Amino acid sequence: MHGPDLVSWLLAALTAASGGYCLSRLRRAPCTPVTAPTVPGAPAVPGAPAVPGAATGAAPGRLHAHEADLAEGLMGFGMAAMAVAGTAVPGEVWAWVYGPPAVLLVLAAARRPDRRAHRLHHAVGALAMTYMALAMTAAHGHAGHHPAAGSPALTGALLAYFGGYALWSGSRLLSGSGGTAAVASAGLPRACRLSMGIGMFAMLLTM
Template sequence: MHGPVVPGWLLVALCAVAGVSCLVRARGCAGHAGRSATGEAVMGLGMAAMAVPAAVPAPPAWVWAGYAALFTAAAVPAVGAVGPLRRGRTRTRGRAGGHGWAGGHGWAADHGHHLVGSLAMVYMALVMAVGGETGPHPGHGGPGGGLPLLTAALLAYYAVYVLRAGGRLVPVATASPVPPGGWAAGPQMALACRLAMALGMVAMLLAL
């Protein structure tokens, strides 16, 4: 999935900064927000590691299998939240607001987006592992790697997410007061981190 060296390192820097920012945000948040920030930090740092340019010696195939296992484990909390979410929606159906269980649409959207991201990382890691055995550039996949329809679906999802998040970022940043935990715990920081990682995901999928 690695392209030219300079854009590749820029992608690594973008994902690494997003991951570190999520770690900082996790320290200033509690409960669901803190867990969400920690999961996003794992996602960002994992993306940075996977995006290292082809100029660096390629890792063996088992490293990509390790990435796949890591992100499969990262997806488990989001999968486990599906049952309580559905039960909560049933309990709150017809009530005022209709936001569902445990904090509304934001809670559900966070888990859904995290699940899609984790599974997308598993998919890319598996493609890289197979490419390390059969591709023309060991450990870096080959042109047209993966399943074209699945890659296109993930690209469409992240393209829409980038457009929606970008549209929400400016009004959130200008209208929201500084939260008790400081700027790092604010909603604009969380949205900016997710937007950066979504842009990184688009770049990685395009190069897959």
Template sequence: MHGPAMSGWMLVVLCTATGSYCLIRMRSCRGPGRKAAGGEALMGLGMAAMAVPATLFTLPRWHWMVYAVVFGAAAVHAVRPAGNGGRHLHHAVGCMAMVYMAAAMAGPGAHGAHTAGGVPLLTGVLLLYFAGYVLRSGLRLVPLAPAGGGPVPVADPAGSRPELVPACRVSMATAMLAMLLAL
């Protein structure tokens, strides 16, 4: 992504940690929960790879087209099931945002030339969506925090901490917001 290298590396660390946690969470989930964790792992690790600063190396144009195909397929996969519409719709929007950013990065002069990419109106709509998601979901996290001397949630033997799932989603949406700003 464009922008300072330090913020790019911070995004890489954040997204790698989130994606890795989602991979670990897949072990303890079954059915739709496992599928959601897998989608979130793909998104987190894909965002981490996309956020690697261009100062490290310049990727070939075909690399961004592979991103677009992978995340386009993930978007179709996310909207295909009929159940649990809200989360699947958010996964689809996130995947389509990744397709959009990959297409912008594959454009002429992108990634390394530090020119603006993408369509400003679409970028603005995606920024509004993810900003709204972060604010709405972030506010929902506040009651989840243990108050005073309340019981602290304990991880299950497989290493899954269900209270971290919403926090991971907020962190990925925040990273998406930062990536869109850097586009």
């Protein structure tokens, strides 16, 4: 990343904190099947079969939540490392870190319609990380020429995407209402997504 060191460290602290919070959510919501709800007043029958759909509705939702938290945690810590290390780490290393997850997310989004938008968003983020690393490494290799890193058209498209995503996330965060429990369950994850959207926008802006 080009730019003042203070900005890079502030960005690294913001994205690392967001990534750490996302990973901490993996421990608070274990992915375990939910037992079938009992009818009030009905006697419990040992060994009775579960109600169809009672456990399958909650478990996939938790799986998707774990998938999103893991992807966002990887993105947050990767952005923090890239903001600090810059071109010290070869772009090929970042490509191997973020390329395979991006491909897997795209394939998962193509095969399953549920959570497709979330998976594609995380895939775009992983591909953007790979693109930034390879572009900055290539630009750093041309010593004395200082070429523009990457393709201006692609950088502009990514800037528009993540800028729009940050505005959308911010509007959702501001429109949210409820008590402390609602803020903890919905507000903090949205704030983390907003901070990572802003962080990605800032990193693309400094290319």
